[in-house]
Amino acid sequence: MPDRVREAVFSSTGFRIRAAQSTAANARFARWAERVAASLFFTLFPADCRICNSPLIQVSRLPVCSDCLQTIHPIAGTLCTICGETCTAPIGVDPADVYCASCQQERPPFGRAAAYGSYDGVLRDLIHLLKFDQVRPVAPVLGRLLAGTIAALERGLPPGSIAVVPVPLHARKQAEREFNQAELIAEYALKKLARLERFELCTRGLVRRRETGSQIGLTRNQRRENLRGAFAVKDSAQIAGRNILLVDDVYTTGATASECARVLKRAGAAGVWVVTVARTLKVSELLTVPDFLTDEGCEKVEHQLSVAAQG
Ligand SMILES: [Zn+2]
Ligand SMILES: [Zn+2]
Numbered sequence: 001m002p003d004r005v006r007e008a009v010f011s012s013t014g015f016r017i018r019a020a021q022s023t024a025a026n027a028r029f030a031r032w033a034e035r036v037a038a039s040l041f042f043t044l045f046p047a048d049c050r051i052c053n054s055p056l057i058q059v060s061r062l063p064v065c066s067d068c069l070q071t072i073h074p075i076a077g078t079l080c081t082i083c084g085e086t087c088t089a090p091i092g093v094d095p096a097d098v099y100c101a102s103c104q105q106e107r108p109p110f111g112r113a114a115a116y117g118s119y120d121g122v123l124r125d126l127i128h129l130l131k132f133d134q135v136r137p138v139a140p141v142l143g144r145l146l147a148g149t150i151a152a153l154e155r156g157l158p159p160g161s162i163a164v165v166p167v168p169l170h171a172r173k174q175a176e177r178e179f180n181q182a183e184l185i186a187e188y189a190l191k192k193l194a195r196l197e198r199f200e201l202c203t204r205g206l207v208r209r210r211e212t213g214s215q216i217g218l219t220r221n222q223r224r225e226n227l228r229g230a231f232a233v234k235d236s237a238q239i240a241g242r243n244i245l246l247v248d249d250v251y252t253t254g255a256t257a258s259e260c261a262r263v264l265k266r267a268g269a270a271g272v273w274v275v276t277v278a279r280t281l282k283v284s285e286l287l288t289v290p291d292f293l294t295d296e297g298c299e300k301v302e303h304q305l306s307v308a309a310q311g
Helices: 024-044 101-105 121-133 138-154 171-177 181-192 220-227 255-266 295-310
Strands: 004-010 015-021 113-118 162-166 199-201 206-208 231-233 243-251 271-279
Touching (some): 121 181, 121 243, 138 181, 138 271, 220 255, 231 255, 243 255, 255 271
Parallel strands (some): 113 271, 162 199, 243 271
Antiparallel strands (some): 004 015
């Protein structure tokens, strides 16, 4: 019987241990050797969680501790049926018929947008680690989250094959970053969903013709104007007549998703759906701050007290 080779990889240094095992005793020895090597490694090269800075105690390529990962949760509550924004359902209204103010005002050019979690806390930090610090072992974690969201959305998609199109980066940005995070996350998600057999990754259909810069501080119309002409369909054979699942890391205002959906539909896409790892939520709509906690409320109380004192 050939020896089975067990291998542990410490990505940050490329340090590798190989321990051969052919019997139960050898297996126990290999595990012991691995533990000794790991503790020696962390004694010599201690690493901290890139989010909370606590020491990492498990051997992993992902430089984030399990406590941080456990704080990530899916979006809960009543959501807009189209864009996934948090909403308050009016009494007596079916949650499946709830639409946010923005979607009521203007229906987006995509069927539905779904996101795994809120774009804050650890989830936001993970996305930044991948995007801005090029920590690639984060991609499988985000891919797993995206896979769950796609699986939930899948039941509402039309039958037949679905072309999965990651939102493209401009060629210069992609060369600088060395990868497109949306594509990387989509790849890992589709590996998880291989059993569904109807998703096909299409990375050459849609391109970004120009860099659009930051959208922060722009109004809805300004964002749309800023994105006009930014995307184009390069290979219409990949798009025409197909149902498309557009993938991105974050859904902020929906301007990018809407512009991509418009371009894809103009090129003949039968329908477009959107899925992202995270989404910014207008949490303020859900929270009503008690009057006495606001500056205005305090001033009102002070004024009433002074009037009472004078009286
Ligand atoms: Zn941590
Ligand atoms: Zn909406």
